[in-house]
Amino acid sequence: MNKEIERLIDEIDLLQAAPAEEPMRQYYFIKKCRQYVKEISEKLGRPLRAATVTFGCQMNARDSEKLTGILEEIGYVEESVEEKADFVIYNTCTVRENANQRVYGRLGQLNRVKRKNPHMLIGLCGCMMQEPHVVEKLKKSYRFVDLIFGTHNIYKFAEILATRFESERMVIDIWKDTDKIVEDLPSERKYPFKSGVNIMFGCNNFCSYCIVPYVRGRERSRNPRDILREIETLVADGVKEVMLLGQNVNSYGKTLEEPMSFAELLREVEKIEGLERIRFMTSHPKDLSDELIEVMKTSRKICRHLHLPVQSGSTDILKKMNRRYTKEQYLSLVDRIKTAMPNISLTTDIIVGFPGETEADFQETLDVVQKVRYDSAFTFIYSKRTGTPAAAMENQVPQEVVKDRFDRLLKEVQKIAAEECSKHEGTTQTVLVEQMNEQDDTLVTGRLSNNLLVHFPGTKEMIGQLVDVKLISCKGFYYIGEAVK
Ligand code: 5AD
Ligand code: SF4
Numbered sequence: 001m002n003k004e005i006e007r008l009i010d011e012i013d014l015l016q017a018a019p020a021e022e023p024m025r026q027y028y029f030i031k032k033c034r035q036y037v038k039e040i041s042e043k044l045g046r047p048l049r050a051a052t053v054t055f056g057c058q059m060n061a062r063d064s065e066k067l068t069g070i071l072e073e074i075g076y077v078e079e080s081v082e083e084k085a086d087f088v089i090y091n092t093c094t095v096r097e098n099a100n101q102r103v104y105g106r107l108g109q110l111n112r113v114k115r116k117n118p119h120m121l122i123g124l125c126g127c128m129m130q131e132p133h134v135v136e137k138l139k140k141s142y143r144f145v146d147l148i149f150g151t152h153n154i155y156k157f158a159e160i161l162a163t164r165f166e167s168e169r170m171v172i173d174i175w176k177d178t179d180k181i182v183e184d185l186p187s188e189r190k191y192p193f194k195s196g197v198n199i200m201f202g203c204n205n206f207c208s209y210c211i212v213p214y215v216r217g218r219e220r221s222r223n224p225r226d227i228l229r230e231i232e233t234l235v236a237d238g239v240k241e242v243m244l245l246g247q248n249v250n251s252y253g254k255t256l257e258e259p260m261s262f263a264e265l266l267r268e269v270e271k272i273e274g275l276e277r278i279r280f281m282t283s284h285p286k287d288l289s290d291e292l293i294e295v296m297k298t299s300r301k302i303c304r305h306l307h308l309p310v311q312s313g314s315t316d317i318l319k320k321m322n323r324r325y326t327k328e329q330y331l332s333l334v335d336r337i338k339t340a341m342p343n344i345s346l347t348t349d350i351i352v353g354f355p356g357e358t359e360a361d362f363q364e365t366l367d368v369v370q371k372v373r374y375d376s377a378f379t380f381i382y383s384k385r386t387g388t389p390a391a392a393m394e395n396q397v398p399q400e401v402v403k404d405r406f407d408r409l410l411k412e413v414q415k416i417a418a419e420e421c422s423k424h425e426g427t428t429q430t431v432l433v434e435q436m437n438e439q440d441d442t443l444v445t446g447r448l449s450n451n452l453l454v455h456f457p458g459t460k461e462m463i464g465q466l467v468d469v470k471l472i473s474c475k476g477f478y479y480i481g482e483a484v485k
Helices: 003-011 024-044 056-076 097-116 134-141 156-165 212-216 224-236 262-270 290-298 316-322 327-340 361-370 397-424
Strands: 049-054 087-090 121-126 147-149 171-173 194-198 240-245 276-283 305-306 344-350 378-381 430-436 443-448 453-457 464-476 476-483
Touching: 003 097, 003 156, 003 224, 024 056, 024 156, 024 453, 049 056, 049 344, 056 087, 056 121, 056 156, 056 194, 087 443, 097 443, 097 464, 134 212, 147 156, 212 240, 224 240, 262 276, 262 290, 290 327, 316 327, 316 361, 316 443, 327 344, 327 453, 344 361, 344 397, 378 397, 453 464
Parallel strands: 049 087, 087 121, 121 147, 147 171, 194 240, 240 276, 305 344, 344 378, 453 476
Antiparallel strands: 430 443, 430 464, 443 453, 464 476
């Protein structure tokens, strides 16, 4: 637990009214929740356990670390099996419909567990909760859910939980948008040696298929001083690698009182002593500057990996997607990046079956895949999101056509990725060791700067260390290696 937060919580007097300013207000409710949890746990004669379940992207994963941090401060013990937990919180995603369906499915199962353990609490938060039709459905058919909140007020988790302890009724708190960023909340890292760091929230791009701008709100950048301070604290606590997070990191800083570019921010992060690796996600091609390419090229710490979602290779479809670049502009950007950094690994996101996509459009996507030669690509079937402009577009592509294109795309992507991966065979590269291998406990697993996974003989003492490893054999999308003494 964070000692400074602990000290501030100690000083709080619960007989006084809750302070108005943040984060002190949340510290007050953390202390209040502690009392409730203690009472229940004394009654049951055992500690209370909480499970945080994350759906979706890295942003959500980072938010979940904050939720877990607050839960630990409150006195819950972390539990990985949700059926065994006294409190389960689902941090949801709604970027594609199947993510929503999974949440409803899991909730149904959890309801059966809750019937047997009436003191169990179930919370829902994240992107899906920002959609009014979802909350309506929950209110109608999922009455056993205890608390519901959204993406903008996640920092209020302790306060919402305290309200639930006091009211015995479903608590719903959803905000439409916010301009607020609350700093200094507790957070519990999943890995001791690496961490995500939010640099901005929301998105202003309104790609026509995407629900994110509606559920995550307008773009807001964190103050660079807060970001640097957070990274310094993380490094002092043993972190070697940070992943700077934002929906569109390339437009970082534009709305700050003293504007600052993403490239400038990276230069500052690079100066932090003890930090070894810097990653970031996600880059929008339309905003990726030559300044950024230059900073990456000269940096010793920025990893040789760039995730550059293309979404489609067809200029017509890109226009309908409101991506604001053409196929040629994207390819020329890739050229500039590869010229500056020949060994960089490029990955991407691709959507197939966007409304109106013809076979000729799809061929353009395949052409981009063949020209860029991605090291890996996330391929998605277009999913209609209520409220987005694309949902109202005509010419939705029939399922069987989409499925066929998806299969062809996946085959091509995998073939190229395996060829690209094998290029490193025989080289020696630095690996940040992340964990023991899940199948074989004589091996450890780590990542190269270019994000490829490597398994090699090692021991648990190596976890969190940077080790030079010879890449012996490529297995399609990962390596088997050997530590170099
Ligand atoms: N359907 C399918 N894929 C989508 N993505 C975003 N919205 C949709 C949608 N409606 C994909 C994009 C984005 C990634 C995070 O999810 O490729 O880059
Ligand atoms: Fe969605 Fe486009 Fe924003 Fe990415 S940039 S979150 S795809 S609207």
